[in-house]
Amino acid sequence: MKNLISALILFLSMNTMAQSCVGKWVTIDDETNKKKSIVELYKSDGKLYGKITYLFPREGREPNAKCTKCTDDRKNLPLIGLQIVRGLKWDGSAWEDGTIIDPENGKLYTVKMWLEPGNSNYLNVRGYIGPFYRTQKWVKTE
Numbered sequence: 001m002k003n004l005i006s007a008l009i010l011f012l013s014m015n016t017m018a019q020s021c022v023g024k025w026v027t028i029d030d031e032t033n034k035k036k037s038i039v040e041l042y043k044s045d046g047k048l049y050g051k052i053t054y055l056f057p058r059e060g061r062e063p064n065a066k067c068t069k070c071t072d073d074r075k076n077l078p079l080i081g082l083q084i085v086r087g088l089k090w091d092g093s094a095w096e097d098g099t100i101i102d103p104e105n106g107k108l109y110t111v112k113m114w115l116e117p118g119n120s121n122y123l124n125v126r127g128y129i130g131p132f133y134r135t136q137k138w139v140k141t142e
Contacts, residue, residue, distance in 0.1 A: 021048060021095060021113055025123055025138035034058075038141060041085065041113075048095045048113070050085030052103075069106030079103055088113060100127055 022043055027036045038054040055065065065079045074082055088098030094114035101108050109127030116122035116137070123138040 020115055020120055021123060024053065024141045025050075026141050027138050028136065030134070030136065037079075039084065039138070046090075048085065048088035048090070048098065049083060050100075051081055051083045052079050053081075055079055067101075067103040067106070070101060070103060071106055072101075072108070074101065074103075085111065100125070102127075 021041050024038050024040050026038055028034070029036045035056045036058075037052050037056060039050045040053045041048055041050040043049070055061070066076050067074045067079060067082055068076060070077070082103060084101050084103060086099050088095035088111065091097075094112055096112040098111050099108055100111040107129075109129055111128070112126045114124050116124060121140040123140070124135055125138055126133050126135040
């Protein structure tokens with residue numbers, strides 16, 4: 001009976017961790033350290049996806065900006081509502097094997113996401129091109 005209860009607790013805690021990335025996150029510009037956008041992460045068919053729901057005002061950006069540098073099916077789509085995160089799978093400790101696009105330069109990256117250990121208000125987002133990567137911290141918002 002103890003083993004059954006332990007297994008159930010482990011399953012529930014892993015399921016909670018898998019779902020805890022779901023929600024709205026503030027992205028931070030690497031160069032200016034200012035808020036850039038709000039991305040809503042959501043699950044569909046067991047995979048994680050994300051779309052831009054808000055753009056913080058920035059000098060030089062059109063009010064109804066589009067993804068002009070995207071080269072796939074997102075080309076010329078509005079940034080608000082643009083699905084930038086696609087198809088991440090839960091591996092038991094992180095979301096991975098999906099893609100993320102940077103709509104400012106059109107580059108597509110393989111991505112891995114995981115919560116900051118000990119602080120679920122921060123999400124580590126690591127984009128890869130081959131062996132090279134860059135990690136951003138996104139901040140949980142309402």
